[in-house]
Amino acid sequence: MGKDICREKSSKVPGKHSRLWFYKDIVKVLEDNQGTSAIEIIHLEFPLFRKEGGEDPSKKEKNDDVEVKWDGTAFKEMKNLKTLIIKNGRFSRGPKYLPNSLRVLEWRRYPSRYFPSNFNPEKLSILKLPDYLYMLPKLDSLSKMLISLKVLNFDYSNSLKEIPDVSNLETLEEFSFEGCSNLVSVHSSVGFLPKLKILNAENCPQLRSFPPVINLPSLKTLGLSGCSSLEKFPEIQEEMKNLEELDLFGTGIKDLPCSFCNLSGLWLLYLEENEMYRIPSVIGMMPSLFICKIELGGNKGRVSGEQEEGFHGILTHSLPSSHMQSLFLTNCNLSDDFFPLAVAWFPNVISLVLGGNNFTILPECIQQFRFLVVLNVDDCEHLREIRGIPPCLTDFSAVNCKSLSPRSTSVLLNQQVHEGRSTHFVMPGGRIPRWFEWRSRGASISFWFRGTIFPYKSLCVAILLKHDILSPPLQVKPTVTINGNQVQFGRYGLMGQLFIFNLKRDDYYYEAPHFKRGWNHVKLSYEAYYKGFEGKVPSESIGKEIGMHVWKEESSSIMEDIRFTDPYKMTQLIIMMIMLSIAFPNHKNHPLLLQTCIGYWTLLFLTMYDLDNDSELGSEGSNISDGSMASTELAGAELGCAQM
Structure with a gap:
């Protein structure tokens, strides 16, 4: 509705609109130099076009292939333009002018190596140049004028090889260069931006040089996942309280520095698909860490002695009370020595996922996990025995545990383990327990x-x-x-x-x-x-x-x-027996009739179980009379027949 109102004011002259959204109007203004000071917002996004002429109409032309043929001077008269957003399309040349009034500049595949020389971006707050086609120029001179810049984005710019010095961007709050496949280095100044809240370098597979030290007191989000060539995590110079989640999935990082514990507000940490060969001991000193997921990609085929040394190392220090409640240690080559150490290290854990490890026993000491509710040992093919069950365990999964003995499985099937709990147990097993009536x-x-x-x-x-x-x-x-x-x-x-x-x-x-x-x-x-x-x-x-x-x-x-029997059929049988009793009052003198009634009743009773699925009442060793109202009614009916 707002778009229609703007167009109705001067529908025939789009250059007099305050806001331009319709792509045909924008192209006309740019190619015919119809820009005026009335224009405040331009948002250009080409739709998918069908090719014209005699070609197949089902083939569609990509919106990136649409070219705007202009001379680059169309912005000269747009002295009040505040927002310029160009999502797609190609331009025959770069702009010769950009208004100094711009607050927001977002231009995918910006068609020039430099900004116009007469452009003064002092008011610019958001600068996004995704898919930038050129090497990033030195920002030294330009950054001195970007005194209001809060957002800087170069996502998916494959020509970008380095992030230069940005120390002058003291107002920057969000800096993103995600998916830059050829990015190799990030200048150390990025690690010292006082107001930076979001730093996103995800999926930069060639990134090797990252700031060795960071001091980002305002940082809330740090994205490094997918940086497979990055081998070192930076030292944390001072306490950083605001970073709560950290995803290091798929990095080349081999260990975490001791200063990592300065991330005092961190509560969620992902360390999966990485090159670590042992569990970083520093995670035991994280004051607020609540959820941690670790998979040792660099430890495949090794014994777990080195990683267990890490456990011993942390226990030799004065260990604070761990707040860890969800711990995922999958494919970490954990052996039987892990559990005594883990009980001391993570006493408050609620969820413990240990899939794909090498331990052979769940020892008695796991009963000391007083709060453990979820235990997952899927794909632990060497697991043979279960000697203890945590007192509050409700969720247990042992999928593909091929070596688990029937005796250990019977421990999990004990009725007392399930009684009074809302259990979900998945395991190998040859039969349903006898206490299922x-x-x-x-x-x-x-x-x-x-x-x-x-x-x-x-x-x-x-x-x-x-x-x-x-x-x-x-x-x-x-x-x-x-x-x-x-x-x-x-x-x-x-x-x-x-x-x-x-x-x-x-x-x-x-x-x-x-x-x-x-x-x-x-x-x-x-x-x-x-x-x-x-x-x-x-x-x-x-x-x-x-x-x-x-x-x-x-x-x-x-x-x-x-x-578990059809109550309506039961009622019909009782009525039938009463009617037989009324119809044959002298049934005592007819033993053949009595036997026929009992046999007929029994036959109908047995057929009740073939309702939907050939249901069977009772089980080996179960007390059917205690568990089935149908059994009680059967006994009563037989007694009535006998009295007839």
Whole structure:
């Protein structure tokens, strides 16, 4: 609407508009030198054009190929131009004039090596020249005039090989040269800009020379990920409180200096896909570090002695109380000696991800992780034994742990480990534990509940897959269907052979309307995908068994409101038996009739289980009479028949 209002004021003379957005108007003004002092904003972005003439109309011309043919003088009369943004297109030559009134200058592929000699950028606050086509000129003389500059951007300028001296840019708050594939060096002055908040050098693979020392008290964001040739992280001269997140993914950095702990506000650190050969010991001295992800790309195939020396080194100092709560140490060649050290180093850790390491035992000492909730040991192919389980553990994953013994797996399947917790356990396993009272062959299980509230807090589910479907890894997503209507999905999770989880973990996804006043039918199943592949895997082809357990401590009357047999069929059978009793009052004198009734009732009772998935009531060693209302009714019906 604002654009239309501006155009209506002088629709036939675009040079008199205060703001120019429409590309045809802008091209006309530039090529015909129609600029006036009325113009304050120009925003040029060419759309994709179809080629004209007899060529295929489906072929589109790139907006970067559109050329503005001008003599470079169009800005001379635009004495009040404050914002000039050119997103794409080509220009036949560079500008001969730029207004001194400019506050914002953003020009992709700026078509000249220099700014016009008569340009005085004292008012310029934002200067963005992405995809700059030339070597960056020395900014010494120009930077003296950039007294108001806050944003400087040379992203994706492949001709840029060095960042020159910018010590005069004392007002600079954001400096970005991301994706400059040929950038080799950054001048040391970049490390001493007092107001700099954002420094972005990500994805500069040739960058080798970075300021060796930095003192950036205002810095909030430092981007160095993807700088694969950068081997040293700068020394931190003084305390920097404002930098909270640091991503060093894919760098060539081999270690972190001791002064790194001067990043006192840092709470998130990524050290993945790098050239480090051991875990930097300085991370244990970071006062605010909350989440740390480490993967030792330079340590593949080595023993872990050197890195463990790093652990010992930090423990020899007066170690402050670690605030680390989420620690990811994947593919770090950790051995069995890691755990005693980690218990002392990270006593408050809540989430510990140790995938792809070489330890063989989860020792008893891990029970000293008093707050540990999440433990992931996926792809630890040498892991054989589990001797301890942290007291608060609710999430455990041991996908592709091929050496884990059945005895250790049984420790994870103990009912006491899961009782009273909302557990999600993924592991190798040959069978569903015996304490799951109800089981169903295949990939789904049905049950009924009574009332308007779904009893998710009371239900624990076990999914068992066949042995021959674990490569490549599977991801499964539980689904719930109530009275024929599918409720929301659960969360995807990487699947081992056995998956035990509580429905109470996903409270939100069972808020389904249309519950009946009586009994509601529920079918629980799952979708499956091979990780990294598109398309579903038929769950019937991979599912071996599903089990379900009801936590009775959630409600003393819960078993009165959940049944694993069709309550409507049960009611019909009872009515039938009553009618037979009325129709044949002298049944005691007819033993053949009595036997026929009992046999017929038993046959119908057994067929109740073939509802959706050939559900089986009971399990090895389970107490069915304690866990099934259907069993109680069966006993009562048999007693009634006997009395007939």
